Amino acid sequence: MVLEREILPYFDWLFRGEDLLGALPQYLIIAAALGFLALVVGYLISAVRHGLLRGGDIVYRTVSSGFRELLETSSRRTWALARLAMKEAWRRRVIVALVVFVILLSFANWFLTSDNQDPVKLYVSFLLTAVTYLVLGIALLLSTFSLPGDFKTKTIYTVVTKPVRAGEIILGRIIGFTLVGTILLLVMAVCSYVFVSRSLNHTHQVETNSLSYERDPAGELLGYRGQTGLDAYHRHDIELETDKNGFALSNHGHYHEIDAQGDKQIVRKPHDLLRARVPRYGKLSFTDRQGDAKERGISVGSEWTYRSFIDGNTQATAIWVFDNIDASLEAEEGRGLPIGLTVRVFRTHKGIIGKPITGAIQVRNPETNLKSDLIPFAALDAKIEETTIDRVLVDTEDQQRDLFKDFVSTNGQLEIRVLCMERGQYFGFAQPDCYLRLPDSSPLWNYVKVYTSIWVQMVIVTSIGVTSSALLSGPVSMLFTVSFILLGFSRDFFLGIAVGSDFARYGVDKVFGGGPVEALVRIVTRKNVIAPLDPGFGTSVVQSIDLVLQKLMLSVAQVLPDFSAFSTVNFAALGFDVPAGRVSQDLTVCLGYVLGSVVVGYFLLRTREVAK
Amino acid sequence: MSEDVIVQTRALSKVYRDFWGRQKVRALKALDLEVRRGEVLGLLGPNGSGKTTTIKLILGLLFPTAGEALVFGKRATDVSKNERIGYLPEESYLYRFLNAEETLDFYARLFDMPPATRQERVDSLIKQVGLDQARKRQLQEYSKGMTRRIGLAQALINNPDLILLDEPTSGLDPIGTREMKDMILRLKDEGKTVVMCSHLLADVQDVCDRIAILHQGELKELGRVDTLLTVADVTQIRARGLSADCQNEIRDVISRHQGELLDMANPTxxxxxxxxxxxxxSEARPGRRAKVEQPADPSAAD
Structure with missing residues (x-):
């Protein structure tokens, strides 16, 4: 599970933030800056049209009456406008979106084969991504063409000549289209859940020929081993008790129960296809090949610097420190500590294709420096390895130790260290790659949370669409909103260009090649993005223009929604629980956009001549 | 501003500009106008004279280039004034996917009316404008006359004190026109103030107390209809049942007093x-040829 940014606790995120300010202070500062800018621009336009004094009077009256009218917002009027927006959406055949979705589902099985190590990931990510784009498309079309349509047909005349506040027109539309989108989302959510469950549901036949007896040294029958037939592109190893009940062991991310019925073994439906793992993350640090502490491992040349690597058969180690460790974390009493580990394997020589690379896990008490013996494991690239660290471990001096009593410090800390054991091979890690496994959450509830994040994106697009359409014509408003979405999806890159060499402060990757004009020069002159431009007057001019553009881009980036960060599709696809903090943060951001949109939309509509 | 003055414009001017701010047309030039409580004021003028612009400025749909418009003592851009205003636009700009009931219910909600009042008002207006049979039909199925009627109903949904009507009889058949004029007179009787603009002079003459004549954005004449239309040096006598002798006698009397007889004939x-x-x-006797009342023939009396 890739988590490029740590998910902070809600109130930390809201008030304190990670490196910069908390979300709320940032929001207020941006709102104040935008408000000031709007005042200045508004006054300049009014002053040019009506003179200095009258211009000031108009701006004063607009602002003062604006805030009063925003406070006078009536729920009945807003709801009336919301109902109208819903009826309008219905009239505009919004139901077509559902038809498109059903067609998509009908043919999806042609392309989504189960011949995949992780079919759940394939199905879930495809469906949720399709739903996201479909819903965003609907939100875009509905929100950007509605108000301009009213202006075109002049129906707006009969609305604004009633005691309707401009903010109510904006808010009513946002609510109306949001409700329409919510209904569509609900239908899609149910359809896609049923589709995934039914598509991935399968069973197997037990290959009776493959069954072999398992006996203890005394020759007493312990059970049977064997395998299932090949169904849904995979087979399972099976273990049966003496009564021939048992399990088809985990493969393709699931397992089956096997019941004996007479002479036959019935393989039941798959378990753990859809999961919602609840991880508890620790803090990651590294030691290098000499054993010296480092903040990061080494780079293997990947441009994506999310993970760093440790080299095999050296002292290089990835170390996670977990807090608040006690016996309550055990999956079952006496079983030990369940953990999950994802390893990116970087091979400098092939070795045997398909053969895992050997690694080792070690636990350490950070207080007493007591270390366990190495616990070997086999690492396959990017596979989530779920294991349990035994309650009773052997230390480096062959003494039996209790995990919680001896390896956990008095302040509840435990170190989990991971090493690569093969020379010339590398393991890559990021902080979320090792975690303690808490009991799984409900996959259905997780699904709801993922749909909530899609809903959040839909509401933001609707808000931006409705607000921009208060000023712009339908097609222009749609282009504006599409640009907003596209920039939002690549916000980090956009911000990276805007901040240039100051990238670390904003927590984004460095973007090479300069600002927009410099990039254009490089394209035209076929110059690579790393080599500096030849010094001279032309370069100075280009970079000066870029400096201004970058400041503008930085301002725009402040109000861009980070759409890539909203998506929680990967959580569901990889079987991880979407943290509640993340959902509440997204909902808060959504509320922030809706409020901002209503205020901006109010002033855009209020200062527009309706009958022009 | 006096309590009795409902609408007041002071040097109200409007210049339409293009995208670059260059003047395209000066639609209204320094209009000073007062509309008093309970009167029906007609704005008259040819196309492009500034009638509709004036109404839109009063409603706040347009912003004045100079001057100001006050409605109930409030600026035209103040939304709260709309609580007491009803507006029928030139064409009934309504949501065609709603039916009559939904349309009126929607506009009633915009006045924040509680459900019971809303329902009562919607029912009463639908009956008042004669659309009871068509209350569930979508407006896109309505004829022009029906659309105007539902438009009028939405303008009256809040029982307004001031009603602004933009070309109220436009597109209506004679019956619709008469009903509209009757409705305006009824509103006047109820003490409402009506401002209407039209280029159909007969309509204005029939219902307006005062008229303002606009031309090229300028106010050319303003006054009471009866005063403006009275021809001071001409006397009109209308009588029924006069014999030919009597008519001759009248001619003699006029001649004796050095008057000039302009016309003496049976009126049409x-x-x-x-x-x-x-x-x-036709409605009273369906299927029968209409019997039109003829004026009495004076010669028959002989």
Missing amino acids: TTLEELFLSIVRD
């Missing part, structure tokens, strides 16, 4: 009166 009714009379008769 208006085409509107004739049409309405035929329709009334």
Whole structure:
């Protein structure tokens, strides 16, 4: 599970933030800056049209009456406008979106084969991504063409000549289209859940020929081993008790129960296809090949610097420190500590294709420096390895130790260290790659949370669409909103260009090649993005223009929604629980956009001549 | 501003500009106007004279280039004034996917009316404008006349004190026109203030107390209809049942007093009166040829 940014606790995120300010202070500062800018621009336009004094009077009256009218917002009027927006959406055949979705589902099985190590990931990510784009498309079309349509047909005349506040027109539309989108989302959510469950549901036949007896040294029958037939592109190893009940062991991310019925073994439906793992993350640090502490491992040349690597058969180690460790974390009493580990394997020589690379896990008490013996494991690239660290471990001096009593410090800390054991091979890690496994959450509830994040994106697009359409014509408003979405999806890159060499402060990757004009020069002159431009007057001019553009881009980036960060599709696809903090943060951001949109939309509509 | 003055414009001017701010047309030039409580004021003028612009400025749909418009003592851009205003635009700009009931319910909600009042008002207005049979039909199925009627109903949904009507009889048949004029007179009787603009002079003459004549954005004349239309040096006598001798005697009297007889003849009714009379008769006696009342023939009395 890739988590490029740590998910902070809600109130930390809201008030304190990670490196910069908390979300709320940032929001207020941006709102104040935008408000000031709007005042200045508004006054300049009014002053040019009506003179200095009258211009000031108009701006004063607009602002003062604006805030009063925003406070006078009536729920009945807003709801009336919301109902109208819903009826309008219905009239505009919004139901077509559902038809498109059903067609998509009908043919999806042609392309989504189960011949995949992780079919759940394939199905879930495809469906949720399709739903996201479909819903965003609907939100875009509905929100950007509605108000301009009213202006075109002049129906707006009969609305604004009633005691309707401009903010109510904006808010009513946002609510109306949001409700329409919510209904569509609900239908899609149910359809896609049923589709995934039914598509991935399968069973197997037990290959009776493959069954072999398992006996203890005394020759007493312990059970049977064997395998299932090949169904849904995979087979399972099976273990049966003496009564021939048992399990088809985990493969393709699931397992089956096997019941004996007479002479036959019935393989039941798959378990753990859809999961919602609840991880508890620790803090990651590294030691290098000499054993010296480092903040990061080494780079293997990947441009994506999310993970760093440790080299095999050296002292290089990835170390996670977990807090608040006690016996309550055990999956079952006496079983030990369940953990999950994802390893990116970087091979400098092939070795045997398909053969895992050997690694080792070690636990350490950070207080007493007591270390366990190495616990070997086999690492396959990017596979989530779920294991349990035994309650009773052997230390480096062959003494039996209790995990919680001896390896956990008095302040509840435990170190989990991971090493690569093969020379010339590398393991890559990021902080979320090792975690303690808490009991799984409900996959259905997780699904709801993922749909909530899609809903959040839909509401933001609707808000931006409705607000921009208060000023712009339908097609222009749609282009504006599409640009907003596209920039939002690549916000980090956009911000990276805007901040240039100051990238670390904003927590984004460095973007090479300069600002927009410099990039254009490089394209035209076929110059690579790393080599500096030849010094001279032309370069100075280009970079000066870029400096201004970058400041503008930085301002725009402040109000861009980070759409890539909203998506929680990967959580569901990889079987991880979407943290509640993340959902509440997204909902808060959504509320922030809706409020901002209503205020901006109010002033855009209020200062527009309706009958022009 | 006096309590009795409902609408007041002070040097109200409007210049339409293009995208670059260059003047395209000066639609209204320094209009000073007062509309008093309970009167029906007609804005008259040819196309492009500034009538509709004036109404839109009063409603706040346009912003004045100079001057100001006050409605109930508030600026035209103040939304709260709309609580007491009803507006019928030139064409009924309504949501065609709603039916009559939904349309009125929607506009009633915009006045924050509680459900019971809303329902009562919607029912009463639908009956008042004669759309009871068509209350569930979508407006896109309505004829022009029906659309105007539902438009009028939405303008009256809040029982407004000031009603602004932009070309209220436009597109209506003679019956619709008469009903609209009757409705305006009824509103006047109820003490409402009506401002209407039209280029149909007969309509204005029939219902307006005062008229303002606009031309090229300028106010050319303002006054009471009866005063403006009275021809001071001409006397009109209308009588019924005069014999030919009596008519001759009248001619003699006029001549004796050095008057100039301009016309003495049997008057014709208006085409509107004739049409309405035929329709009334047809409704009373369906399937029969209409019997039109002829004016009495004076010679028959001899």
